[in-house]
Amino acid sequence: MSNKTVDPDVRAKIETSPFAAALGITYEEIGSGYCRVSLEIKPQHLNFHGTTHGGVIFALGDVAFAAACNSYGQTAFALNVDVSFLTGTSVGDHLVGEAKEISLNGPIGLYALTVKHAETGTLVAQSQAMAYRKRDSLI
């Protein structure tokens, strides 16, 4: 992970994600190859069991991942993501999603994603995500 700060225009572009806004996800921090986001679970996020839909948990990590791999200003997209769901969550839970770069080699970046309970740090889901960076600029 480089220590370079993220171009303010790139950051602003990343934060316009309509989907993140629709789910209620907040961007907390974006750095080079890094992002942290948060989400409070609401009734519309629940599945049949009354727990948070796995897709919502995945999406929280995915939004952080998208920001982290696009943070250099080159358009990047996901190739492949593995996820493991470790514990359930429900309405009122405050979750934190984090994406950290493990490796960046040419166009291929690999990121470790976690979703945790904000207060306790308990691991909710863990993912590994591979991204492809195009030559196009994000802005």
Add this chain to the structure above:
Amino acid sequence: MDKNDNELAEQVRQRLCEADRQLIELLGFEVESLEPGRAVVNMLVRPDMANSGGACQGGLIFALADHAFAYACMSGNRAGVTLSANIIYSNPAMVGSRLTATAVVQNEGGRTGSCSVDVSDQNGILIAQFSGVHYKTKLEIVSQL
């Protein structure tokens, strides 16, 4: 697979859709069909589903596939959860396209099962491939009393 299994799957579909109503509305899912071991769920890619690049956010494509996966795995009337999954993104899904996730159970044991999901758009273009491991609880979805 007999008529009773199909009828049960339909009862499960109705019960799940009822419970998932708010989520289905938020994410725009339409459960087209549920048969024993097979589910089809559709979704129109709306503007509020886009990432900052203008394509459907990958996380939502996962959620669509995961939803079809869950329904297929629960078609036998046992409630369960996704333990782990892998998704490969093949082509972008643009705003306005209609995605279809088709989930087919591959294997089932007493407490776990595996299921594969293909997500395609209205032109038959492959958008994503998803496969997952499912964990079955002992709970019934529709009471059989």
